Amino acid sequence: MKRNVIVGQSGGPTAAINSSLAGVYRTAKDRGYNKVYGMLHGVQGLLEERYIDLSEHITNELDAELLKRTPAAYLGSCRYKLPEICDNHEVYDKIFEILNKLEIDVFIYIGGNDSMDTIKKLSDYAIVYGHQTRFVGCPKTIDNDLALTDHTPGYGSAAKYIGTSVKEIIRDSFCLEYEHGLVTIVEIMGRNAGWLTGAAALAKGEDCSGPDMIYLPELSFDIEKFVEKCRKLLEEKCSVVVAVSEGIRTKDGKYVCELGTSVDFVDAFGHKQLTGTASYLANLISKEIGCKTRAIELSTLQRAASHSASRVDILEGYQVGGAAMKAADEGDTGKMVVIERLSDDPYQSGTEVKDVHKIANDERLVPREWVNKEGTYVTDEFITYVRPLIQGDVSPIMVDGIPRHLFKKGFHK
Amino acid sequence: MKRNVIVGQSGGPTAAINSSLAGVYRTAKDRGYNKVYGMLHGVQGLLEERYIDLSEHITNELDAELLKRTPAAYLGSCRYKLPEICDNHEVYDKIFEILNKLEIDVFIYIGGNDSMDTIKKLSDYAIVYGHQTRFVGCPKTIDNDLALTDHTPGYGSAAKYIGTSVKEIIRDSFCLEYEHGLVTIVEIMGRNAGWLTGAAALAKGEDCSGPDMIYLPELSFDIEKFVEKCRKLLEEKCSVVVAVSEGIRTKDGKYVCELGTSVDFVDAFGHKQLTGTASYLANLISKEIGCKTRAIELSTLQRAASHSASRVDILEGYQVGGAAMKAADEGDTGKMVVIERLSDDPYQSGTEVKDVHKIANDERLVPREWVNKEGTYVTDEFITYVRPLIQGDVSPIMVDGIPRHLFKKGFHK
Secondary structure, eight states: OOOEEEEEEOSSOOSSHHHHHHHHHHHHHHTTOSOEEEETTHHHHHHTTOEEEGGGTOOSHHHHHHHHTOOSOTTOOOOOOOOOTTTOHHHHHHHHHHHHHTTEEEEEEEESHHHHHHHHHHHHHHHHTTOOOEEEEEEOOTTOOOTTSSOOTTHHHHHHHHHHHHHHHHHHHTSSOOTTOEEEEEEEOOSSOOHHHHGGGGGOBTTBOOOSEEEOTTSOOOHHHHHHHHHHHHHHOSEEEEEEETTOBOTTSOBHHHHGGGSOBBOTTSOBOOOOHHHHHHHHHHHHHOOEEEEEEOTTHHHHOGGGOBHHHHHHHHHHHHHHHHHHHTTOOSEEEEEEEEEETTEEEEEEEEEGGGTTTOOOOOOGGGBOTTSSSBOHHHHHHHGGGGOSBOOOOEETTEEOOOOOTTSOO | OOOEEEEEEOSSOOSSHHHHHHHHHHHHHHTTOSOEEEETTHHHHHHTTOEEEGGGTOOSHHHHHHHHTOOSOTTOOOOOOOOOTTTOHHHHHHHHHHHHHTTEEEEEEEESHHHHHHHHHHHHHHHHHTOOOEEEEEEOOTTOOOTTSSOOTTHHHHHHHHHHHHHHHHHHHTSSOOTTOEEEEEEEOOSSOOHHHHGGGGGOBTTBOOOSEEEOTTSOOOHHHHHHHHHHHHHHOSEEEEEEETTOBOTTSOBHHHHTTSSOBBOTTSOBOOOOHHHHHHHHHHHHHOOEEEEEEOTTHHHHOGGGOBHHHHHHHHHHHHHHHHHHHTTOOSEEEEEEEEEETTEEEEEEEEEGGGTTTOOOOOOGGGBOTTSSSBOHHHHHHHGGGGOSBOOOOEETTEEOOOOOTTSOO
16 A cells, blocks of 8 residues: 655745645645655755645645745755765664654655755665665756756746846836946856856847847856956947856856955945845946946846746646656656656657766756857857747736735745 | 827836827827827937837837837936026927927827926926927826826836735745844835835735835834844744835935945945945844845836736826827826826726826825834735735737837837
8 A cells, every 4th residue: 555755845946846846746646645745844854853744735726726836945945965874874764764654655855956965865775774765856946957857847937037037127228328328237046057147048039139248157257358348339339238147257266246355345344245246247347437337136036936937847847746756656766857858849848767876966057069159148059948948828826916825824924 | 180299208117108108109199190209218319309200110009019018118218307497498499499390289208206397397388488289297107106196107017016026035035944044135116205115015915924024215214123123023933024115214314225335335446335225234134133134126127027017007007198198189288197096996097187287396205104103014004005006917928938028120129
């Protein structure tokens, strides 16, 4: 007889992470599992025995639809890294004691690189010590930097939000004319991988010239050349919009966002302050060129904006949740579900399972050939890659003018 | 025989300003006017004889629908203030010379306080010097601070975006647990009027506790009390979200965003830098309480996010455009269209015209009784006022996953 399932969410939240949770729940129920537990705040919460019975939260099909449209990890998340097995047996003993008590057959973890490290270690431990629980990972990250998968759920919705917002910012930037022009710097998430920043190019189309420059963190950032390019562009047009990754670094490896702190950069309380990349560059341009500047950080909204989610993304999130559950049910362990792209146009994709040992702690960057020679824009190949992932909408369920999310009964809302 | 119309947009852009432009154009055509010109960048552009023939841009009904969904002033905007008539006749002579040359019967200006000053002066001048052109203003501002009108087009869409985004930010803020908690400060536009900041309360509902505090610029901001309130809240919950107006000031009238510059606050280039209100407060809280903090500026997106526009707002924007044109056609001059609220539930509104002399340069603030005694939240009256204005959606016309805007033929895009 099938016993129980436990599912957790880990790492930074996305607009699709709860769709995967809904997929896991549905497939677990369809395949005859008894209880489906949700660990609160991932493995960290599990170690404190904080979990819920998901059937008390997803009580009908409308709840499931709401969950798919709810941003940010419904169960709460964590950034907890398990110790090496040889260094600390106690943590593992504790986890398996809890799993045994809850009669868990299947453990699903929805997350990114670090979370797959958790799946790897737990499945290794289970095999070595003869535990029957199966451990399968479900990919999730707006950063899109997981190895072996074509892309990750969460990325498509973030890319759609970025493309839409950058387009609106560009329109706005042409409204008012400034004597010496306007330079707008839009700062986008992704410390090491430029997948999100490159998505700013989606703003470009028949009705919009798109951002003027796009700087990914994969390539070193030349401040002088950047200033000169802005100066030159301002001779031709009154508004210049630049998309930069928060993680761009100079040739010697220094983060641009840290340059502002090289001299006395303290507030009234003697507290050293980190300027963002955008605001550092906006100040620099204003000083060097004398034009008006604007710094815009897309902030946590780029990962939380469910109201403009991509349909492809939300459906694939659901699909990989179901596929992870299916794989575990059929005996897989130490695996992660990946998405394979079958064709670009019409876009078709499928899922497979791959060995998590080949995925954990790895990082997939934007290929050099998908950025132009100068390092100032993504190429058409990049657009062809990302375009199918932002297609379609998931209409929010509006209540009194605001999108409704699934209520968290008895825990933080 | 009816001759021509000219229409301009002025001041900060909104998500509804182009819907008013579409309304003006449609009614002008319906009422038998010959040409409808659009001045580029308002009166400032008009003085340089920069204008377009709108019929070359709105060529069919689909164009009009796209225009309604296009953020930011389609014609471009300006912040140009006309001199007093007695101080400088030349500017007026020049404007009327151009209007005569273009055979303009009706001049419509879509804008806020300062723009209504333009309508006032031009209509006064026309009456005194016997010009036949009629001048009518069409209200527009996300700030919602125009006198005599229940509200202004542009406000509803901005309020909807703010309510939606703050709700998503709150969800996101509960994902990860931080040892000493998390305080998120969301900075919202509105230097003097708190209509936009108050709209953060729209996030509150059955599924969301809403922001914990809301600070409007109408009341002085007590930094010490604010820090204490955050400290106390963190004893009860792990995430605190605060909405602040960019314009909050301390008791002695100093902008909070300027406090950071009171000591050496210069970047590597010796350039004095203005911290935003949110980032100043986030740094302060981090220093005083030792918790994790996050500063989020909703930036120009709150006025440009057409992708989440309110249907009531876009329709009313269209309606006031038509009403302004109708009033001018029927002989009004020196007037502005206002919106009258006929009932809250069901929401009903109508338009009237009022003397622009009673509107120009005035500013309507949030009534004191719509903020709680402590000055830390808006009351239910505020919510009852704003809630009808955010109802309904205007589905973006999606092309390849991104909302389409009306193309600007031959001028900046």
